Amino acid sequence: MMVGEVNRKSSAQVMSEIANHDHHRVTLVIKSDGGEIDSALELIRKINHWRNDVTIQRAVSVHIYEAKSVAAVIALSIAEPEDIAIHTEGTIAFHRGTLILEYSDYDLETGVIRPEVLDVMKTYREVLWNILERHSLDKDPNLMAEFFGSNWLRFDAKAGLAHGLAGTIFSGNPQPYGAP
Secondary structure, three states: OEEOOEOHHHHHHHHHHHHOOOOOEEEEEEEEOOEOHHHHHHHHHHHHHHHHOOOOOOEEEEEEEEEEOHHHHHHHHHOOHHHEEEEEEEEEEEEOOOOOOOHHHEOOOOOOEOHHHHHHHHHHHHHHHHHHHHOOHHHOHHHHHHHHHHOEEEEEHHHHHHOOOOOEEEOOOOOOOOOO
């Protein structure tokens, strides 16, 4: 489960749960307003490695109560839309990202930001834009106006289903994949 802020600790917990899961398919339940971009990207890399490694091959389902900012990016990066279910009251909300700089992140004399910091933001932008393109959201001028005007792109359950972000809508508590 990913509940609360996405950070190193919560990402490590999710990775540990998936690594120790003894079934072929795992279900990640998400109720998160987002969090740290670098932690989210590491989690995405690790889960996608497990999905594609023939010796591990974990199939991933996602049940969304709330997936905002990097939590939405995690959900749409680790599972196919047909394997994503969103709660009837759920939300998928993409955020363009926020870069908070510490003094150590840039050189005060030159004003140059450390390349590692810029690389994280560039990677996040690429992953996010890939999601938008894959679902043709980038082709809708109204959605793009909202996204670039407010830095957010929000979908309730019905809109998420209509735009192909999720395959099903559920109510109540989600059942793990394969449960009766």
